[in-house]
Amino acid sequence: QETAASGSLSAFFGTKSRYAEVNPHLLRDPLALAPAASGQLLPAAACAPLQLRALARHGTRFPTRKQILRLGQLHRRLRAAPAPCPAAQRLAAWDLWYRPDMDGRLAAQGRRDMEHLARRLAARFPALSSPRRRAAFLSSSKHRCVESSAAFRQGLPPAPGEDMENEVLEINDKLMRFFDHCEKFKTCIEENRTALHQVDAFKNGSKMQNVLEKIANTLCLPVNELNADLIQVAFFTCSFELALKNVTSPWCSIFDEEDAKVLEYLNDLKQYWKRGYGYDINSRSSCILFQDIFQKLDKAVSEKKWPLTHPVAGILHCSCLQPVWGCLCLLHTAPRWLQAPVAGSAGHGVGEGPLSPVLCISTFPAGEQGVGAVHCPPLVPRGCGALGVSRYGSQKKHRARTDVPGQVPTGPRAMWQECGDPVGRGSMELGQLPPLPAGAAQPSSTDPCQPVVCFGPHRCWPWDIGPKILGHWSQDRCPAPMSLSRGRAAHATLNSLLKLGNCPSVQNNCPSLI
Ligand SMILES: O=P(O)(O)O[C@@H]1[C@@H](OP(=O)(O)O)[C@H](OP(=O)(O)O)[C@H](O)[C@H](OP(=O)(O)O)[C@H]1OP(=O)(O)O
Structure with missing residues (x-):
């Protein structure tokens, strides 16, 4: 029964999904390359890759300290008053093995994720990852990213005669945690208590209240002792246990699919308003990274040198990938989100499944017609039409975006210009x-x-x-x-x-x- 519970819930774990969720074949063989999506335009065999810039989220991690403390609070409550309900008894007896100092650190599974990812990338781009060419690594300063970079390196072929320990690993938070360095984002979103008001409204709305009442009933607890944050951490624990240990946690058993949709929506709402199309500055905060990538790709394209420059892998956070995807118009789009009235309603506005962990862009030196930006599988773009492989030039200059936050990207607008426009929407000359x-x-x-x-x-x-x-x-x-x-x-x-x-x-x- 529990296995069934985890199976049906795992589609709703959002940013906490285990990575194999988007590529189930990796569960059978973690080194297998995903088959090309149907209709995807792959570079002709004659095309030789010039340069590779990969952006990857770190590997599987433990929960953050904030979430571990919340879980401890709920667990203590369940242990303090063993209730007559079997679910509450099971959870009270569960071993709370997370410690606050695990605080988002990379787990053993995360090291494997990164090593396997590097091996798959090396297999996909053999010319770029030959032992003759050393890779360069950029990382956020967070331990999970630094450790992920090291694990990623382990998966690449060793450079002969080179000491891997001395390879270039650049910690660069300006690029890899750009949101921490974007004053406007910090002021308007991060430190602004009202920026996520829709998230708060949803937490206090009727859909969430229904879930609270159901769970309170299941656990024989007074409903006023539960809140959306506690229920969300219980749900996250179900997802973490699956990702970290490949087990179905007893925490999963208190949720059904309807609850999962509401909790998925809650997480999606946070991502939408904090990282996605909710506010323009969310994606614009990534301009510095976006420009860095495209300037270096431009250089590679104009120089067309062989042997080629080092592939560069940037290991960062989901919270950085999403704004970059926003710039490229690759995020799950808004209409279904926005159809859901704000407070307390959901269900039909639920997001569209797990987010992909990797974006990689590479250029091919075949002239204007053949220059392409490749989004490595499993990225399946939503909302901008089919885009598996797109022309480099069109990707750079003409990704469609909207002028109205939260609406479907429609008209073309030059991203280059957007990144250079300090105020946006023409309000500054x-x-x-x-x-x-x-x-x-x-x-x-x-x-x-x-x-x-x-x-x-x-x-x-x-x-x-x-x-x-x-x-x-x-x-x-x-x-x-x-x-x-x-x-x-x-x-x-x-x-x-x-x-x-x-x-x-x-x-x-x-x-x-x-
Ligand atoms: O796990 P949570 O809810 O604590 O959220 C994480 C963030 O914590 P915060 O909300 O700032 O306290 C966390 O922020 P920090 O890096 O700890 O500042 C990250 O943004 C994390 O994304 P990733 O797993 O590193 O890709 C965030 O994870 P996602 O929301 O992307 O799943």
Whole structure:
């Protein structure tokens, strides 16, 4: 019965899915290459790859500290008052083997994931991974990513006569955890308590309440002792036990498929509003990585040198892959999400299954017609039409995106230009700014992460100098500019602006939150 439970739930684990979920053949043979998807345009055999940039999420990890502490809280509650319900008894007797210091660390399964991934990539691109060519590694500073990079290296053919220990591993959080370095993202989304208001609304809505009541009943607990976070961690534990130990945990037995859909939707909502199309800055925060990739690919294409430059593997987080996918228009798209009214309804808006862990892009030196960007299986793009392999040039310049957050990407818009547009949606024109005070930095025209404050449609300033510039403006004429009150930095700026009596009439460069 429990095996059946885990089997039917595993389609709803979202970002916590075990990797083989998207490629079930890997359960039988972890080195088997996925067959080409039907209709996929693969590079002609005559094409020789020039350069490979792979972005991969780290291998299977333990839960983060935050989730382990939540699980401990629920487990303690179940142990404190052994209930007459069999499910509660089973869970109380379950061995809580996670410790807070496991905090998202790479697990043994994660090391295998990465080694096997490298071996599959090497088999797919033999010319790029020959022993003569050393790979370079970029990694986020998180231990799970650093350890994943080492495991990935183990899977590549050893370079003869070279000391693998001395190979290049660059820890680069500006590229591999770009969201931590994007001021606008931090201000408007990360530190802004209202940015995920739809997630909070869903947690407190009727769909979630139904799940809470069912589980409370199953566990013989008062419903007011449960909440969405506790139920979610119980569900995550079901997924972690499957991914880490390949077992069906007793935690799975308290959920049925209807509950799983609601919990999948809850996780999807977080990803959508924090990493996906919910806000433009989510994908734009990845511009620095996006540009780095395409600049290096451009160089490889223009130089067409042989032997070729090193393949570069970047090991990072799901939270980084999703914005990059957003830039490339590869994320599961929004319409089904948005059809679901916000508070308390779900079901039909549920996401579309597990996210793929790897995006890799490579270029082929066959001239304009043959230059291609390859999205390694198992990435199945949604919402932008069939895209297994696409022309490099069109991928770079013409990925369709929408101007309306959360809607289906439709019209073509040059990503290059988007990444170079600091405010977006035409709300800033540098040429029309009033003169900057002596010594003040001009807002960068290429950094979408730089927060700016706008006064009037064409008067935008770097966040920190706005108040100084406008100190002389007239007082007492402004209604409270509510649009500025988002996020900690926004509050700080707003306070100083109000003291100065200025009238910030447009926006703080945060996306609209309603
Ligand atoms: O597991 P959670 O819920 O703690 O969320 C993880 C994040 O923790 P946070 O929400 O910031 O406390 C976590 O953030 P940190 O790297 O710990 O700052 C990651 O973003 C993680 O993604 P990945 O597994 O590293 O690819 C996140 O995992 P996903 O949400 O991508 O599954």
